[in-house]
Structures are given as C-alpha cells and as structure tokens.
Amino acid sequence: MSDVVFGRLRALLGTGGVDRDSAGLPRATPDSADALSLVCRLAHDEGWKIRVEGHGTWLPADAPADLAVSTRALDRVLSVSPADLVATVQAGTPLEALRRRLADDGMWLGLDPPGRPERSLGSVVATGTAGPLRHGFGPVRDHVLGCTVATGDGRLVRAGGRVVKNVAGYDLTKLQVGGFGGFGIIAEVHLRLRALPRADVTVIARGPRDDLTSAARDVLAAQLLPATLELLSPALAAEPDWTLAARFVGTDAAVQAEVRRLSVVGDLAWQPLPADRTAAFWGLVARGSLGGPITLRLGVLGDGVDETIDLLAHDLDEGLVSAGAGSGMIRWTGDAQVERLRTLRRLAASREIPMTLERAPWALRRALGHFGAYREGVGQLVGRLRDSFDPGHSLSVALEGVE
Amino acid sequence: MRPELIDALGHIVGPRWVRHRRAELATYTMDGLPTRESFPGVVVMPGSSAEVRAIVRLLHLTATPFVARGAGTGLSGGAVADPDSVLVALTRMNRILEVDPVRRRATLQPGVVNARLSEAALPHGLQYVPDPSSQAACTVGGNVAENAGGPHCLKYGVTTNHVVELEVVLPDASVVRLGSSQGEPWGPDLVGLFVGSEGMFGIATEIVVRLEPIPPSVRTMLADFSTVRSASEAVSAIIRTGIVPAALEMMDRACVQAVEASIYAAGYPTDAAAVLLVEVDGDPDAVEAESRTVIEILRERGAREVRSASTPADRARLWQGRKKAFGAMGRIAPDLAVQDAVVPRSALPDIMDRIEEIRRRHRLSISNVFHAGDGNLHPNISFDRRDADLAGRVQLACREIMAACVNAGGSITGEHGVGSDKIDYMPLIFDPDTLAAMRAVRLAFDPEERANPGKVVPVHACREWRATPAAR
Numbered sequence: 023m024s025d026v027v028f029g030r031l032r033a034l035l036g037t038g039g040v041d042r043d044s045a046g047l048p049r050a051t052p053d054s055a056d057a058l059s060l061v062c063r064l065a066h067d068e069g070w071k072i073r074v075e076g077h078g079t080w081l082p083a084d085a086p087a088d089l090a091v092s093t094r095a096l097d098r099v100l101s102v103s104p105a106d107l108v109a110t111v112q113a114g115t116p117l118e119a120l121r122r123r124l125a126d127d128g129m130w131l132g133l134d135p136p137g138r139p140e141r142s143l144g145s146v147v148a149t150g151t152a153g154p155l156r157h158g159f160g161p162v163r164d165h166v167l168g169c170t171v172a173t174g175d176g177r178l179v180r181a182g183g184r185v186v187k188n189v190a191g192y193d194l195t196k197l198q199v200g201g202f203g204g205f206g207i208i209a210e211v212h213l214r215l216r217a218l219p220r221a222d223v224t225v226i227a228r229g230p231r232d233d234l235t236s237a238a239r240d241v242l243a244a245q246l247l248p249a250t251l252e253l254l255s256p257a258l259a260a261e262p263d264w265t266l267a268a269r270f271v272g273t274d275a276a277v278q279a280e281v282r283r284l285s286v287v288g289d290l291a292w293q294p295l296p297a298d299r300t301a302a303f304w305g306l307v308a309r310g311s312l313g314g315p316i317t318l319r320l321g322v323l324g325d326g327v328d329e330t331i332d333l334l335a336h337d338l339d340e341g342l343v344s345a346g347a348g349s350g351m352i353r354w355t356g357d358a359q360v361e362r363l364r365t366l367r368r369l370a371a372s373r374e375i376p377m378t379l380e381r382a383p384w385a386l387r388r389a390l391g392h393f394g395a396y397r398e399g400v401g402q403l404v405g406r407l408r409d410s411f412d413p414g415h416s417l418s419v420a421l422e423g424v425e
Numbered sequence: 426m427r428p429e430l431i432d433a434l435g436h437i438v439g440p441r442w443v444r445h446r447r448a449e450l451a452t453y454t455m456d457g458l459p460t461r462e463s464f465p466g467v468v469v470m471p472g473s474s475a476e477v478r479a480i481v482r483l484l485h486l487t488a489t490p491f492v493a494r495g496a497g498t499g500l501s502g503g504a505v506a507d508p509d510s511v512l513v514a515l516t517r518m519n520r521i522l523e524v525d526p527v528r529r530r531a532t533l534q535p536g537v538v539n540a541r542l543s544e545a546a547l548p549h550g551l552q553y554v555p556d557p558s559s560q561a562a563c564t565v566g567g568n569v570a571e572n573a574g575g576p577h578c579l580k581y582g583v584t585t586n587h588v589v590e591l592e593v594v595l596p597d598a599s600v601v602r603l604g605s606s607q608g609e610p611w612g613p614d615l616v617g618l619f620v621g622s623e624g625m626f627g628i629a630t631e632i633v634v635r636l637e638p639i640p641p642s643v644r645t646m647l648a649d650f651s652t653v654r655s656a657s658e659a660v661s662a663i664i665r666t667g668i669v670p671a672a673l674e675m676m677d678r679a680c681v682q683a684v685e686a687s688i689y690a691a692g693y694p695t696d697a698a699a700v701l702l703v704e705v706d707g708d709p710d711a712v713e714a715e716s717r718t719v720i721e722i723l724r725e726r727g728a729r730e731v732r733s734a735s736t737p738a739d740r741a742r743l744w745q746g747r748k749k750a751f752g753a754m755g756r757i758a759p760d761l762a763v764q765d766a767v768v769p770r771s772a773l774p775d776i777m778d779r780i781e782e783i784r785r786r787h788r789l790s791i792s793n794v795f796h797a798g799d800g801n802l803h804p805n806i807s808f809d810r811r812d813a814d815l816a817g818r819v820q821l822a823c824r825e826i827m828a829a830c831v832n833a834g835g836s837i838t839g840e841h842g843v844g845s846d847k848i849d850y851m852p853l854i855f856d857p858d859t860l861a862a863m864r865a866v867r868l869a870f871d872p873e874e875r876a877n878p879g880k881v882v883p884v885h886a887c888r889e890w891r892a893t894p895a896a897r
Binding site: 103104105106107108128150160161163164173177178179180181183184185186187188189190191192193194195196197199200201204205216217218219220245247272273274275276278279280282283319320321322323324325326349350351374375376378393395396397398399400403404406407410411421 | 527528550571572574578582583585586595599600601602603605606607608609610611612613614615616617618620621622625638640641661664665666667668669707708709710711713714715718767768769770771796799800801834835836837838839840841842843847851854855856858859860861862863865866867868869870881882888
C-alpha cells in the first residue's frame with residue numbers, strides 16, 4: 023500500500039515532491055497551492071487518509087494516515103507591501119524566517135506564539151495559538167486577512183482578501199483560523215502587519231501569584247495599554263517565584279509614557295529587562311510550552327485567572343503556565359492522563375471556561391479531541407461544516423474526541 | 426401572504442405587532458439603498474428571544490422564507506424582503522441586558538441602537554468602538570449581520586473584532602450559543618463565521634460585545650491639501666511611522682462644499698482639493714508627541730493649514746462635517762448612491778484619479794468621503810432616479826469604479842455588505858470554488874436557504890460541490 027501511495031505521489035509531484043518520514047510513511051511536500059490541492063484530490067479519490075504536518079515542531083506527527091502532507095516546501099514569502107502593511111506568505115514559512123524578512127522592510131507581525139522559532143506560520147494559524155502579545159494585538163484571527171486552503175477533497179478556496187477591511191461574502195477565513203486543519207490544509211496566508219515598533223520594552227515583577235494578579239488588575243484599571251500583561255509560573259520563567267511581565271511596543275513617546283505610568287501603579291517593584299535580554303526572555307517563554315507532551319489553553323478573563331490556575335494546580339499540576347492577565351487565556355503545559363483531562367474539561371465547562379487541547383500525542387487527541395464540551399447544537403453545525411470541507415473524511419484530524 | 430400565517434404570527438406576538446396592510450408595509454419596502462424596492466409579505470415584530478424562536482419555528486413548519494431587519498439603515502439592500510417573505514423587524518428587542526465594567530462586556534438584544542450602547546458604557550469609562558456613520562439609528566444586530574465598520578475601526582477593528590458571543594435562532598428554530606464571553610471559542614470560531622453573514626445563517630437574539638476603555642487623551646487634526654494625491658500620500662506616510670491613528674478620514678472638494686453649503690457647516694476650507702481628519706489617542710504624553718509627528722508629516726506632504734483640537738467640544742466641531750457628510754450630500758439631489766469599496770492604501774492616489782476620470786466621462790456628481798487609513802472608499806453619486814438616462818450612467822459608473830478597485834487588488838465592499846446590490850460583483854473577486862464554499866457554509870446553517878434568500882452569494886456562479894455524505 024505504502025509503495026502504491028509513494029508511486030502515485032511521485033507521478034503527481036515528481037521525485038522532489040515526495041519522500042518518506044522516519045517511519046517510512048510516504049510524505050508529499052507540495053510547493054504550491056495547486057500542487058497541494060492535487061495531492062488532496064488524489065487522496066480523496068483513493069480514500070487515503072492524510073496527516074497534515076508543518077515542520078513537525080508543534081503537534082507530533084503521529085496521526086494515523088496513508089500519507090503525510092507537509093507544508094515544508096511551501097516556504098516562500100510571496101509578496102510584501104510595506105506601504106499597505108500586508109504580506110502573502112506560504113503556510114510552511116518558518117516564523118523566524120518570516121520575522122527577519124518582514125523586519126528588512128520595516129514591518130512586524132504582532133504574534134508571539136508558543137513553540138520553536140522554526141514553527142511554521144500555517145501551524146500557528148491552523149491551531150490559533152497566539153502568545154502573550156494577544157493582550158494588545160488580539161488573537162490570531164485578527165492578523166489574518168485571508169487564506170488559500172485546499173479542502174479535504176482538493177478544491178482550492180480563496181477566503182478573504184489582501185485588504186485590511188473587507189466584508190465581501192461570508193468570512194470563511196474565520197473557519198480556518200483555529201480550525202486545526204479539520205476544514206482543509208492552509209497553503210497561503212494574507213497577513214495584516216504593523217510597522218516595526220520603534221520601541222519595545224519589557225518590564226517584569228516577581229512575587230507571590232496573588233500579589234501579581236491583583237497588580238495586573240490595577241494596571242488594567244489604570245487603563246494602561248501594555249501589548250502584553252502575562253503571568254508566568256516559576257517553572258516556565260525558570261525563577262523561584264511567579265513573574266508578571268508587561269511589554270510595551272510602539273512609538274518611543276508612547277512606550278516611555280506607559281512605562282512611566284506603570285511605575286506609579288500599585289506597589290510592585292517593576293524591573294525593566296535590559297534590551298538585549300528581551301528577545302531571549304520571550305523566546306524562553308515560547309519554548310516553555312514544549313516542556314511537556316500536552317499543551318492546553320483555557321479561555322478565561324482576568325478576574326478568573328487565579329481561580330482557574332488553582333483548578334489546574336489541583337487537578338493536574340501547577341507546571342508550566344502562561345496566563346494573559348487581561349486578555350482571557352491561560353496556557354498550560356505538562357503531562358496528564360486522559361481521564362484527568364476529561365474531568366478538567368467538564369469542570370471548566372461548568373464554569374463557562376472553554377478548554378482547547380492545543381498539543382498532545384495522537385492517542386490523547388483522539389480520545390479527548392482538540393475541542394469538546396460543545397454547547398447544544400454546536401456539534402451538529404461543526405459536523406455539517408466538516409462534511410462540506412472534507413466530504414471523504416480524508417483529513418486525519420481529531421477535532422472532537424471519542425467518549 | 427396567507428391569512429392563516431398572518432393570524433398565527435399574531436398569536437405569537439399579539440396582533441398589534443403584525444403589519445400586513447399595504448400602507449403599513451410601505452415603511453419596509455427599502456433600506457438605505459435607493460435602487461431596490463420590494464413589499465414584504467408581512468412584517469412581524471417580536472419582543473423577546475422566545476417570540477423570535479416561535480416565529481422561526483412557524484416559518485420552518487410552513488417553509489416560509491424570512492428576512493431579519495434592524496433599523497433598515499443598511500446600504501446594500503440586504504434588509505429588503507420579497508412579497509413571499511416574512512420580514513422580522515427586531516427593533517422592539519432594544520434592551521441592554523447587562524454592562525459589566527470589570528470584565529468589559531455588554532450583553533444586549535439585537536435591536537439596541539449602536540450609539541445607545543456607548544452611552545450606557547460611558548459612566549464606566551468604557552465605549553463600544555465600532556461607530557458607523559448611521560450610529561444614531563442603526564442597531565447592533567444589523568451591525569453584526571453586516572460586520573459594520575466606522576471611522577474608529579482603523580485602530581480598534583470592526584464589529585467582528587468586538588463580538589465575543591451570540592445567541593442565534595437557526596432557521597430550523599433551534600437555538601445555539603456561539604462563542605464565549607471569555608474570549609476563546611468553544612471549538613471552531615463560529616462567531617467569526619456568523620458576523621457578516623448578512624442575515625443568512627439565522628437571527629442573533631442576544632449579543633455579547635467587548636467594551637474598550639475610553640482613551641485618556643484624544644487629539645483631532647484637520648489638514649487641507651491642494652491636491653487629492655498629496656493628501657493620499659500623506660495617509661501612507663503617517664501609517665509608515667508606526668503611529669496607528671484612531672481615525673484617518675478624507676473628504677474631497679465636492680464633499681467639503683456640500684457640507685459647507687448645508688446646516689452642518691463646520692468651517693472646512695471650501696477651496697481645498699481634499700481635507701484629512703486625523704485622530705490620535707492614548708496616553709497624554711504619547712498623544713502630544715505623536716500629534717507633533719503627524720503635523721510634521723502633514724506639512725511635509727503639502728498641507729496648507731493644520732488645525733488641531735483636544736477638548737470634546739472643539740473635536741466635535743472638526744468631526745461634525747465628516748459625521749454629517751452623508752446628510753449634507755442628501756441635499757444636492759433626490760438620490761444618493763453611497764458606494765463602498767476597498768483598495769490597498771498605496772493605491773489610493775491612483776484610484777482617486779481613476780474615479781475622477783470615470784466621473785467626468787459619465788458627467789456625474791461624485792463626492793468622496795472615506796476611511797483613508799484603511800483604504801475604504803465611499804464615492805457617493807448624487808442623482809435623480811426619475812432621470813432614466815442619468816440613473817443608467819450611475820449604474821455604469823458604479824460598475825467601473827468596482828472593477829477599478831478590484832483591479833487594484835481591492836474588494837467590492839469594506840463595510841456595507843453585498844446584500845442584493847453587489848451580488849453581481851461577487852464573481853469579480855471570488856472564483857466558483859470559493860463561492861461554492863460560501864454556499865456550503867450557508868447550507869450548514871440553513872439547509873433550506875430560507876434566511877434572507879437570494880442575497881450575497883450568486884448561486885449560479887458557484888461550482889457544484891459534491892453532495893455531502895450522511896452524517897458523520
């Protein structure tokens with residue numbers, strides 16, 4: 023079977039377009055949206071299951087399948103427009119390479135997702151994993167103007183556009199951002215960018231968690247506008263105590279003014295991070311989410327952060343936690359049994375807190391699903407949408423778990 | 426409309442909230458688009474979510490199409506119903522259910538008028554940001570349907586960036602709650618999908634929105650230019666500095682003259698080719714410094730004069746002409762075709778030249794007032810629809826302007842929606858597979874296609890998608 027798949031893929035993409043992964047599974051590496059759609063159509067027509075991969079640095083490449091489709095050869099920045107602050111980027115482009123390319127033109131993407139610097143843009147978009155900058159610049163969806171997606175049966179859908187304001191037709195982009203690949207494979211993304219900030223200052227405070235969460239509330243009440251207001255667990259920040267990190271980006275004047283105002287809010291001892299350590303600090307936070315096999319995110323507003331971290335600590339462990347003190351998101355990384363996670367999801371749901379499984383081995387993804395505890399009627403809607411975008415159920419994606 | 430259905434609707438909401446006589450229906454034959462007119466079969470005005478659900482169940486059982494309507498200020502013909510359809514007017518559902526200043530959330534019914542929401546948030550130092558020009562009349566439910574924008578969306582985003590949770594009555598009368606007030610969806614982003622679906626996925630009966638703190642300091646600047654090109658270039662120059670203005674609006678000479686000839690005169694220079702309105706907000710020191718930079722750029726780019734205001738009263742004066750521009754244009758001729766299109770910001774100077782060329786060739790009166798910061802154009806054509814030749818030229822010009830914007834890499838609508846007005850333009854920007862994907866999404870919400878039928882997606886232009894397999 024594997025040789026048949028390999029041969030068909032090679033006939034379709036040429037020798038350069040297919041290899042085998044470490045376990046010998048045929049792996050297609052299309053280098054254009056059209057080639058990607060051809061692979062999907064072939065798999066659909068043959069009834070083969072597809073595992074979707076980027077660079078393999080975030081979700082483990084372990085979903086059962088007849089072939090893998092990797093976006094690693096879709097790694098080009100197709101266009102950048104500094105005057106419009108937009109870019110079109112292939113999904114397999116590594117984040118760090120993208121960051122450098124944009125900086126060359128004085129542009130910046132306001133996203134600092136967890137994971138390694140070589141993580142692909144498509145992985146971030148498909149899993150909707152924003153990092154601490156979410157507080158000031160919004161979730162992943164706010165950065166995506168449009169995308170080109172190959173559906174499970176190989177049609178190309180070109181959602182949205184390249185302009186910053188657009189209400190033509192339904193907003194199909196929203197289905198793909200954070201859809202975990204259940205509605206197709208993202209080939210290209212149109213990004214909304216910002217001018218490279220003139221100033222980028224991180225200020226940190228350390229102490230007991232209660233003190234920090236209450237300080238965060240003061241910061242918000244004082245109507246300061248940090249780009250990030252993130253609470254980091256001792257294990258994540260590699261410190262003996264909890265850390266609250268406020269990051270300000272923008273023009274020199276705005277950043278200086280905010281930092282000045284911060285120093286007079288509350289009684290925390292804020293320490294500015296030396297400029298040459300800022301990138302390393304946030305890089306550590308991003309990589310911290312890889313410190314265990316499972317990453318969860320829970321949607322909770324600032325006033326529920328304390329209670330929800332208590333819940334995590336009680337049901338799992340305090341572990342590697344990064345929590346947006348204002349933006350409504352807690353990310354936990356560690357290890358846990360499936361039953362524990364099921365219980366946690368149920369408990370969280372009873373408090374109106376959605377829990378998304380961001381990252382886990384296949385067995386756990388399959389059991390628990392990226393999503394769960396849907397409200398009434400939502401599961402049917404999602405099911406119908408999946409049937410439309412992946413009619414042959416070719417995409418090996420566990421959006422929902424099996425009880 | 427069948428009398429039994431009218432009776433049954435009366436049983437649900439009470440007979441006084443059902444309108445079916447021709448004279449009563451006349452109020453509902455149009456929305457803000459002057460070129461599409463149709464009598465709905467009957468108008469029903471529910472007062473609660475339960476009544477909406479009962480109405481939709483009745484319409485489901487009787488296979489009756491329906492159109493949800495807010496204040497009817499939409500500009501794409503989206504809230505106009507055919508005679509075989511029931512128009513569900515949501516204006517009675519106008520209660521703000523909760524303002525939570527700590528979590529910065531408001532929960533409201535769809536018929537709440539946009540401006541009232543910000544008024545309710547004001548005592549808490551908060552505001553609801555999306556501010557369409559019709560905000561004194563339009564409803565938040567309508568804003569959700571259209572994904573409405575407004576001048577202050579440049580920095581803060583449009584409606585979709587502010588809606589976190591929705592209660593929706595689907596066309597089969599089931600009720601779903603989409604999204605979460607906590608800011609993370611339960612599963613795929615169905616709120617994001619619903620916002621901007623133009624009433625074709627169901628009726629939102631409860632809306633939870635984010636509120637934003639009112640910035641401590643705001644500065645508004647008004648600059649006038651002797652060419653539209655230099656004003657357009659100033660727009661890009663400002664954005665390139667990294668300053669994100671709260672608003673960046675442009676008015677051309679025709680617009681300024683219309684405003685200044687009206688009761689809304691704001692003291693704008695009538696000999697200017699273009700006027701830019703720039704607003705920066707935030708920390709007072711930052712606003713001070715950023716305003717200095719903005720003024721420098723405006724001057725460098727050829728601004729003749731820059732006026733600046735910080736107090737609410739002075740700022741309101743500078744804004745007045747912009748906010749009332751559409752009203753002022755209404756005085757010029759009986760009808761106004763309010764157009765809406767988007768181009769990449771860098772294409773602004775060329776597209777403005779192109780619109781002027783189209784205007785001259787078709788001998789029309791066009792005034793431009795628009796959100797320059799995000800390239801969202803509103804070339805407005807004053808005309809009299811009783812003059813058939815003139816109306817024909819207006820249609821031609823609109824089509825040419827759309828084609829020009831699409832060729833420049835833009836879109837056919839930035840905030841007014843497709844409705845029935847722009848349905849024929851959809852194939853200009855979407856291929857048959859993408860249009861079919863839209864239809865497939867619509868079918869997931871509304872398999873019988875009874876909610877606002879015939880709008881947005883030109884069904885004939887969709888490539889056929891395979892039939893979906895049996896339920897998963």
